[in-house]
Amino acid sequence: xxVDSLPAPLRDLxxxxxxxxxxxxxxxTIRPMDAPQAYASGRDSIRMLVVGSGPAAGWGVGxxxxxxxxxxxxxxxxxxxxxxxVDVLAGADIGVRTLRSTLADADLSRYAAIVVSVTMTxxxxxxxxxxWEGRMRSALDHIRSRSQGVVVxxxxxxxxxxxxxxxxxxxxxxxxxxxxxxxxxAVCADTDLAVFVPLAAxxxxxxARHRTPxxxxxxxxQIADVIAPDVADVISPIPPAPAEDRVDAIxxxxxxxxxxxARLDGIVGTARRTxxxxxxxxxxxxxxxxxxxxxxxxxxxxxxxxxxxxxxxxATDDGMVIPNAEEDPRFAENDMxxxxxxxxxxxxxxxxxxxxxxxxxxxxxxxxxxxxxxxETDLDVLRELALLAQRELWRWExxxx
Numbered sequence: 001x002x003v004d005s006l007p008a009p010l011r012d013l014x015x016x017x018x019x020x021x022x023x024x025x026x027x028x029t030i031r032p033m034d035a036p037q038a039y040a041s042g043r044d045s046i047r048m049l050v051v052g053s054g055p056a057a058g059w060g061v062g063x064x065x066x067x068x069x070x071x072x073x074x075x076x077x078x079x080x081x082x083x084x085x086v087d088v089l090a091g092a093d094i095g096v097r098t099l100r101s102t103l104a105d106a107d108l109s110r111y112a113a114i115v116v117s118v119t120m121t122x123x124x125x126x127x128x129x130x131x132w133e134g135r136m137r138s139a140l141d142h143i144r145s146r147s148q149g150v151v152v153x154x155x156x157x158x159x160x161x162x163x164x165x166x167x168x169x170x171x172x173x174x175x176x177x178x179x180x181x182x183x184x185x186a187v188c189a190d191t192d193l194a195v196f197v198p199l200a201a202x203x204x205x206x207x208a209r210h211r212t213p214x215x216x217x218x219x220x221x222q223i224a225d226v227i228a229p230d231v232a233d234v235i236s237p238i239p240p241a242p243a244e245d246r247v248d249a250i251x252x253x254x255x256x257x258x259x260x261x262a263r264l265d266g267i268v269g270t271a272r273r274t275x276x277x278x279x280x281x282x283x284x285x286x287x288x289x290x291x292x293x294x295x296x297x298x299x300x301x302x303x304x305x306x307x308x309x310x311x312x313x314x315a316t317d318d319g320m321v322i323p324n325a326e327e328d329p330r331f332a333e334n335d336m337x338x339x340x341x342x343x344x345x346x347x348x349x350x351x352x353x354x355x356x357x358x359x360x361x362x363x364x365x366x367x368x369x370x371x372x373x374x375x376e377t378d379l380d381v382l383r384e385l386a387l388l389a390q391r392e393l394w395r396w397e398x399x400x401x
Contacts (some may be wrong), residue, residue: 279298346366
């Protein structure tokens with residue numbers, strides 16, 4: 001069906017019918033509604049952002065771990081040997097026109113790589129190709145002005161390779177998708193703003209589902225092949241936020257309203273048992289004090305910021321270990337070291353708010369000093385638990401207790 005050859009009224013009717021079919025298919029399709037982040041195990045984490053719609057929105061699966069962010073985290077970790085954290089800014093209809101507003105509050109300087117997925121959604125809406133190209137250039141200029149990382153622009157997969165669109169109406173928008181892909185590839189080839197990655201039809205089309213985890217892994221491997229060589233050795237420390245930013249982030253999460261939580265208690269208990277420590281805490285730090293959302297092995301609920309060890313942890317990207325606090329000039333005179341608690345060992349890993357502000361830490365204390373080489377491995381465990389605790393913070397709503 002050649003839509004452009006139809007009379008204007010029929011052309012408009014065909015477009016409306018297609019969009020109705022798209023909306024109908026989406027209304028029956030699951031997509032992730034969990035915390036907007038995925039990660040893979042490892043140290044010296046590479047931080048990435050996936051933004052947009054289409055594959056970025058995770059149609060067909062129920063969590064970001066099973067969608068493109070999780071698949072990309074695993075593919076990058078396997079390729080680089082490092083930990084990976086992938087943040088997500090996704091929506092059902094984010095296109096090139098709304099890309100800049102979607103990114104307005106994001107700190108793009110934090111990311112070693114940014115993956116943009118808007119082409120398919122704009123193809124479904126049959127965007128004007130000339131205007132679309134201009135908006136693409138403008139969006140990339142905007143991203144480049146705020147980031148030194150690798151930018152990847154994803155093309156649209158073949159329209160009829162998506163099972164709900166595999167019908168005669170799929171041909172209506174395939175021409176639009178082909179044109180937008182061609183223009184995106186040309187913009188990326190003519191500038192150093194981004195790298196274009198076409199999305200081929202996944203080989204797993206025997207499923208009736210919109211998309212499957214295998215489809216996302218297929219694309220993630222292609223994207224990782226492009227990104228990994230440029231970021232495998234990049235380490236870009238993120239400076240800690242000022243205390244007032246922590247206070248604002250804590251207020252947005254409404255953590256002062258949060259009471260006892262069995263899930264956080266379980267995470268802290270796991271930290272204490274696994275790392276064979278005397279005390280384990282999940283602490284939040286405002287501008288005056290450190291206070292505990294969960295604890296094991298102590299009755300203390302808070303202490304002044306000047307006595308905090310975790311204030312040093314949240315100044316790091318990848319956690320901190322103190323094998324023997326008595327020999328560390330930063331902590332040798334701390335009351336927790338010189339006083340009755342007689343603490344010697346410490347390990348902590350930062351916890352972030354959704355905007356990336358480090359607001360607290362999962363940490364453990366021990367009364368016996370440890371070998372530095374052995375204690376470093378504790379951070380691997382703490383990282384996993386910190387990310388789990390972080391997700392609990394993000395998903396919580398007042399009244400859930």
